[in-house]
Amino acid sequence: MTKRMVKGVLKTWKEDRGFGFIKPDDGGKDIFIHISALNAVSRRPTTGDVIYYQIAKDNRGKYKAINAQIEGVSLTDDKAEDLLKTGNRKKRAIVMAIGLIIIIAVAAFLSYK
Secondary structure, three states, X not given: OXXXXXXXXXXXXXXXXXXXXXXXXXXXXXXXXXXHHHOOEOOOOOOOXXXXXXXXXXXXXXXXXXXXXXXXXXXXXXXXXHHHHOOOHHHHHHHHHHHHXXXXXXXXXXXXX
């Protein structure tokens, strides 16, 4: 069973410690997020970023964000390649669509020169 993605805003981020808290859009309690939950993104998070994530319980029974993605921030090349190799059609389709959008944008840019 796939956990649904939740949307929220990064309320606080402690760069030196690699964690922060997300304020969920649904108004629930703030959710802890560790940098390891964002291992697929191409840059570090900053306060105010919109984050999509799944929720899991840690070893102490507290909720935390996992499998997180920063809105508008691309995946690292390695992660995008891994998604293409997986059997998950939805993820593969998203990566392919992003690639197509990039190709169209570059072609449009070049055609104006």
